Amino acid sequence: MPAPKNTFKAALNEGKAQMGCWVGMADPYAAEISATAGFDWLLIDGEHAPNDLRSILAQLQVIEASSSHPVVRLPIGEDWMIKQVLDAGAQTLLIPMVESGEQAADLVRAVRYPPFGKRGVGSALARASKFAAIPDYLKSADKQICLLLQVENRAGLAALDDILATDDVDGVFIGPSDLAADMGHIGNPAAPEVMEAVIDAMTRIAAAGKAGGILTLNQDLIKKCLEIGATFVATGIDVTLFAGGMRDLAKRSRAMRDGD
Numbered sequence: 494m495p496a497p498k499n500t501f502k503a504a505l506n507e508g509k510a511q512m513g514c515w516v517g518m519a520d521p522y523a524a525e526i527s528a529t530a531g532f533d534w535l536l537i538d539g540e541h542a543p544n545d546l547r548s549i550l551a552q553l554q555v556i557e558a559s560s561s562h563p564v565v566r567l568p569i570g571e572d573w574m575i576k577q578v579l580d581a582g583a584q585t586l587l588i589p590m591v592e593s594g595e596q597a598a599d600l601v602r603a604v605r606y607p608p609f610g611k612r613g614v615g616s617a618l619a620r621a622s623k624f625a626a627i628p629d630y631l632k633s634a635d636k637q638i639c640l641l642l643q644v645e646n647r648a649g650l651a652a653l654d655d656i657l658a659t660d661d662v663d664g665v666f667i668g669p670s671d672l673a674a675d676m677g678h679i680g681n682p683a684a685p686e687v688m689e690a691v692i693d694a695m696t697r698i699a700a701a702g703k704a705g706g707i708l709t710l711n712q713d714l715i716k717k718c719l720e721i722g723a724t725f726v727a728t729g730i731d732v733t734l735f736a737g738g739m740r741d742l743a744k745r746s747r748a749m750r751d752g753d
């Protein structure tokens with residue numbers, strides 16, 4: 494019995510656009526609610542949400558039980574973090590702040606077992622192998638790992654061709670917020686210069702035959718990226734949806750009380 498098939502990776506390989514949402518509540522109960530919505534994928538954010546390995550594990554468990562595919566974003570692409578989260582059962586990783594082909598190649602090695610990579614061997618006690626219930630996990634795991642890299646500054650854009658030329662990088666995600674900040678437009682990812690850079694990068698990613706990804710609430714940008722060929726597009730964030738809904742209801746409640 495081989496490692497579980499990564500249906501999300503398969504869909505990307507077939508060019509089937511996958512619609513996703515950020516999950517930043519850092520809570521499995523909230524993640525389980527989001528997993529009932531019907532998104533193709535949900536991003537467990539270990540970079541900007543207060544997650545740790547235990548909370549990521551708990552969210553993996555509830556999302557895997559749904560029709561949504563869990564994607565885990567680490568705070569940074571460190572070998573030890575990658576080893577731990579893969580052993581916890583994550584099959585799709587999003588790694589932020591990638592700025593060179595060399596960094597991309599090193600990340601590929603970090604998600605693969607020897608002799609092709611440097612992922613530490615601990616499957617005997619790992620959830621990923623169903624605690625050794627998958628006897629040939631070590632020989633079948635690599636091809637079910639989906640590695641998505643974030644390009645989100647000018648250095649990353651300058652190295653994009655090298656990153657795209659790196660074998661076994663499955664996709665590249667463009668981060669508009671950090672890219673805007675690096676380009677001098679902090680807080681304004683809709684700045685024309687940033688939008689132009691995002692569209693150019695997404696076009697280059699598609700032309701290279703890799704999966705292109707983004708998170709944006711901008712409906713026009715979502716449509717444009719899908720037209721270009723982006724295949725993993727996140728269109729919302731649970732935290733902002735919840736916070737916005739609560740604030741709106743509170744405002745309407747006060748208005749009803751005050752007869753406004």
Ligand SMILES: O=C(O)C(=O)C[C@H](O)[C@@H](O)CO
Nearest residue numbers: 541645668669670671672708
């Ligand atoms: O730079 C970006 O944009 C991203 O990487 C997404 C952000 O980290 C996410 O927190 C939304 O702002």
